[in-house]
Amino acid sequence: MTATITALPDHDAVRDAAQAMVAAIPPAWPLAASVAVNPFLGQSHEGLAVTAARLARVGGVAITMPHDWYAARLASGAVTEADIAAAAAAACHWLAGQATAAKLVAAVAGGAAPVALPTVAELAAEASGIDWPGIIAERFGAWAAGYFDEGQALWAAPRGKSAYVAWRAVATHDLSPEIAGLRGFAAFAPTRRSQQRRRSSGRRRGSG
Numbered sequence: 001m002t003a004t005i006t007a008l009p010d011h012d013a014v015r016d017a018a019q020a021m022v023a024a025i026p027p028a029w030p031l032a033a034s035v036a037v038n039p040f041l042g043q044s045h046e047g048l049a050v051t052a053a054r055l056a057r058v059g060g061v062a063i064t065m066p067h068d069w070y071a072a073r074l075a076s077g078a079v080t081e082a083d084i085a086a087a088a089a090a091a092c093h094w095l096a097g098q099a100t101a102a103k104l105v106a107a108v109a110g111g112a113a114p115v116a117l118p119t120v121a122e123l124a125a126e127a128s129g130i131d132w133p134g135i136i137a138e139r140f141g142a143w144a145a146g147y148f149d150e151g152q153a154l155w156a157a158p159r160g161k162s163a164y165v166a167w168r169a170v171a172t173h174d175l176s177p178e179i180a181g182l183r184g185f186a187a188f189a190p191t192r193r194s195q196q197r198r199r200s201s202g203r204r205r206g207s208g
Contacts, residue, residue, distance in 0.1 A: 023042055024042035024043065048063075055114075056114035057114070057116075057117060058117055060114045060115050060117075062113065066113065067108050074105060081102065088104065121133045121136050128181065130181055132180075138176075139177065140167075143157070143167055147167070171185070171186065
């Protein structure tokens with residue numbers, strides 16, 4: 001199965017979404033930047049419950065112990081319903097009003113590990129049978145290894161260009177996605193100049 005890119009997205013919306021995504025992820029490169037970084041830096045304006053719910057839904061990541069860990073302590077008496085009620089009352093006002101100790105105990109007993117929402121690449125892989133997540137990780141990783149290199153790569157990327165411009169210089173000549181079945185990929189990555197032309201053309205059409 002192959003796919004052909006026929007339409008370009010709203011680049012302003014993509015840029016805004018990318019900026020929001022970057023703000024939610026703490027720096028992890030170079031390694032020196034991640035030594036003392038709070039892993040929840042991008043969620044520092046939110047409470048633990050909201051952060052935990054979002055990470056579980058989006059990334060399938062649990063920031064608490066597994067359910068069976070709590071269930072075992074409830075069964076042994078190390079944690080009692082009175083402990084849970086006190087913790088719920090101290091956590092936040094809305095939790096104290098809506099969740100009883102009995103409900104929390106039942107939730108622990110019947111809880112399951114969080115499952116991440118599928119990415120666009122994963123949905124495409126399911127529909128096409130092509131390992132798009134693996135292809136993206138391999139091709140983007142190969143580019144990033146050279147662009148963010150600090151003197152270790154045998155073939156480092158040229159300096160003096162923004163990340164997007166440097167990536168596009170590689171992507172427009174990379175035939176791997178097209179060989180895998182994504183026709184038109186090399187021509188799909190637009191230049192900033194072509195983006196500006198499209199926006200200007202759209203404004204002219206709107207004013208007419």
